[in-house]
Amino acid sequence: MRLTALLLSTALLAPPALAQSAAVERVEVGNRVSENLPEVPAELVERLDRYQNTRGASLGGWLPDGSVLVSTRFGETNQVHRVASPLGMREQLTFYREPLSAVTPAPGRNAFVFGKDVGGSEFWQLFWFDVDTREVTMLTDGGRSQNTTPLFSHDGKQLAWASTARNGTDYDLWVRDMATGQSRIVLQEGGLWSPMDFSPDGQRLLVLKYVSINESYPGELDLATGKLRLFPVEGGKSAFNAFRYAPDGRSVFYVSDEGREFMTLRHHDPQGGEPRLVSGNIPWNVTGLEIAPDGRHLAYAINEDGISRLRVLALPEQRQIRLPDLPIGVIGNFSFSPDGRSLAVTLNSATSPSDVYVYDLGTPALARWTRSEVGGLDASRFRAPELVRFPTFDEVDGKPRTIPAFYYRPEGDGPFPVVISIHGGPEAQALPTFNPTTQFLLEELKVAVLVPNVRGSAGYGKTFLQLDNGFLRKDSVKDIGALLDWIATRPELDANRVGVSGGSYGGYMVLASMVDYADRIRAGIDVVGISHFGTFLKNTEDYRRDLRRAEYGDERIPEMKAFHDEIAPLNNAHRITSPLFVAQGYNDPRVPWTEAEQIVKAVRGNGGEVWYLMFMDEGHGFRKKTNSDYFGAASILFWQQHLLAE
CATH class of the missing domain: 3.40.50.1820 (Alpha/Beta hydrolase fold, catalytic domain)
Known part of the structure; x- marks a missing residue:
């Protein structure tokens, strides 16, 4: 109409x-x-x-050459830009009338996936962007479906996402073979499912069924057989917001409120008994979790009464490492570099638009990579x-x-x-x-x-x-x-x-x-x-x-x-x-x-x-x-x- x-x-x-x-x-x-x-x-x-005319910059992720992708607006809408060094120029890569979402770099490739709808309809389609050739390929059906949460396997050979393409109501999970271009439904259970993480060998997928902010159900999907194994949930019903394989490919790190008031970071090794509370001494929600590609560090963010705190642990001993303090503000997304040596963070505050900061974990040192405009x-x-x-x-x-x-x-x-x-x-x-x-x-x-x-x-x-x-x-x-x-x-x-x-x-x-x-x-x-x-x-x-x-x-x-x-x-x-x-x-x-x-x-x-x-x-x-x-x-x-x- x-x-x-x-x-x-x-x-x-x-x-x-x-x-x-x-x-x-x-x-x-x-x-x-x-x-x-x-x-x-x-x-x-x-x-x-x-x-x-103020504007901010939000992290999209890393490219193999050590540059970062950021989302910022120079015209009508937020588009993807590349920044190669601290406070370096922002090279605009995409030029669309519609804003982009879900920017996800492909491991080992100078490319990324992004989502785009038309007119705010939220029927996002996923697109592949080749940074070298600037060619764009639509990966999804292009119809009246919503395609969300793109997730690459660790080697970049597979892409998983959630889609309503089958019936317009349920979020099925799809996986695309990036070499052949073949896509298939791997989970068709009804409800709202999301892919959470590929196992290091790419053969299993951690998944999560979301019912409400108070109720989610985690599981593991065998991609070869299609067998879904749901994990037990303490108390029968709890909230979850992250699930990642540990570097050993066997144990998992995850965030849930099982038996507690707040969302807590936990680690569970099925060979080691009961789950262990990692952030159990913190009476606030854990809001994000990332593990470095080299498996040496884990980062998580905490929301303390509206102010964000970032913590980084050395793995496997889960020892907290000391880092320079970020300015006081709210942390958005964060991501480790492909070599695991750096950690990029989006930070916003009441007096400054979003900008990207990068930790050098070896030094350790903190550098500001973008300085957003405040309209003069x-x-x-x-x-x-x-x-x-x-x-x-x-x-x-x-x-x-x-x-x-x-x-x-x-x-x-x-x-x-x-x-x-x-x-x-x-x-x-x-x-x-x-x-x-x-x-x-x-x-x-x-x-x-x-x-x-x-x-x-x-x-x-x-x-x-x-x-x-x-x-x-x-x-x-x-x-x-x-x-x-x-x-x-x-x-x-x-x-x-x-x-x-x-x-x-x-x-x-x-x-x-x-x-x-x-x-x-x-x-x-x-x-x-x-x-x-x-x-x-x-x-x-x-x-x-x-x-x-x-x-x-x-x-x-x-x-x-x-x-x-x-x-x-x-x-x-x-x-x-x-x-x-x-x-x-x-x-x-x-x-x-x-x-x-x-x-x-x-x-x-x-x-x-x-x-x-x-x-x-x-x-x-x-x-x-x-x-x-x-x-x-x-x-x-x-x-x-x-x-x-x-």
């Missing part, structure tokens, strides 16, 4: 007053469709321009947040439960207007990463920003993670009410000028907060948000439905359907009385555009003010710079008109 059909369907959705009102006339400019949006002043665009701004004026905790409505061990939040405070005494930014997921975690819009609000508009990790967020143990599941969904909204109470106790904050913003599940939280706290929230911005869990589950892509039922509840159960109806912002739209800005990508496979259309119709039908913005070439969020810039400018204008006004 393209724009003509969209307009027809919207006319059917719209009440007569909406269809006849000039104030909600649809305006089409290229791939942008809008309703009720004022023209963005040129002066505001100019003020924003430097902030919107004075980076010393960027402000880092304070980690605060505010009491909420329930108790733990007889004391009020506290909720963590990152508090960005402008310079000065206040009282400052406030934007509460709510993350999506819901099982994600807000981290103190660089956000140019936040820095603009702080510096240019003197608006404070609070970024809470309400119950249900990852990073604080599995008990906290499960506090919003099923019929507990609205308890996370009560945490926003508690944050509003906390704001009212702060003399430097203006409790009469509070806005909320969020995307995806965070968009639902915006709508739900505007329903429940209409008299305390001045305005809200909902980006690709859920307006009714029942309609969302009906219309989301088939391959996501069971995954989301595990979190939000199964709408086929009458009691859960009734609960979804009760809490739906769509069914309570008459209680949204503050101005609302709804933004959506038309190709969104996760939260369909109909979720946006129906809440816009409902709020307007009750006399509410709504700005509406749709990009026809975007999906679950805005990844093209022109679109992102326009949305950013429109958002600032919305805050100026509805939050900053006295």
Whole structure:
């Protein structure tokens, strides 16, 4: 369905007053469709321009010559570049209108695989890129399938990945022989499976079935016979996020929360008895795991209250080695060089975009390989947040439960207007990463920003993670009410000028907060948000439905359907009385555009003010710079008109 059909369907959705009102006339400019949006002043665009021209660089991996691949944006979208030395030039290798994902170098080859979709549809296809010839070959079916998690065998002769090509719902595992070009399904069990690691001889594959953030099932697949052996899981159900063969090809390193609150690094040698806790003395989640190609080192990252720590162990004795400290920040992906002597790391912080750093493990020494641009701004004026905790409505061990939040405070005494930014997921975690819009609000508009990790967020143990599941969904909204109470106790904050913003599940939280706290929230911005869990589950892509039922509840159960109806912002739209800005990508496979259309119709039908913005070439969020810039400018204008006004 393209724009003509969209307009027809919207006319059917719209009440007569909406269809006849000039104030909600649809305006089409290229791939942008809008309703009720004022023209963005040129002066505001100019003020924003430097902030919107910041950019970062994220690690893609290593090539055999010791250069690294990075993902960065010089034009409209993130593309692959090569950097050959510390702070060396970035040589752009790919030039597509669409952003790339899943960049995976091929061991022993001057080549890599990447994923690319069209218009944010997330039907990623995998492509082979030969760095020497610059030739590109599509490896997957090119159809309406999702192809993810590409993984090479250690010798580069095989490529494994997960694909929905067979039926559009289940993620089967495929393996391609890179010499012959022949691909075959090696695992067809139903559900969401991912390849985790090839054995050193390439004959076995560690695999993982993901049910929810609380439940995964690891196993080993014999590639010759197709026999799947599932590993025992302590307690019958636990979460896993990494699985790697040890260099001996027999034992494994993995990360799970079996019998513990946090995701813990473990080592299991089947000849040595029970699994051994490697990070058992650390009361925080392990978030990543890599083993060097030469088998001499293992690296893992820890999330300590939103700040990352990197540890490297010498193998096989698992002795921690001392390394120079990284700057304080959030670690993204990391990867050992082909010779195992270096370790590259992506690092982001609240005051600096993502950049790549490289450890020389022999020295040891740390070198910065990229220095990303900040639009000509004075980076010393960027402000880092304070980690605060505010009491909420329930108790733990007889004391009020506290909720963590990152508090960005402008310079000065206040009282400052406030934007509460709510993350999506819901099982994600807000981290103190660089956000140019936040820095603009702080510096240019003197608006404070609070970024809470309400119950249900990852990073604080599995008990906290499960506090919003099923019929507990609205308890996370009560945490926003508690944050509003906390704001009212702060003399430097203006409790009469509070806005909320969020995307995806965070968009639902915006709508739900505007329903429940209409008299305390001045305005809200909902980006690709859920307006009714029942309609969302009906219309989301088939391959996501069971995954989301595990979190939000199964709408086929009458009691859960009734609960979804009760809490739906769509069914309570008459209680949204503050101005609302709804933004959506038309190709969104996760939260369909109909979720946006129906809440816009409902709020307007009750006399509410709504700005509406749709990009026809975007999906679950805005990844093209022109679109992102326009949305950013429109958002600032919305805050100026509805939050900053006295």
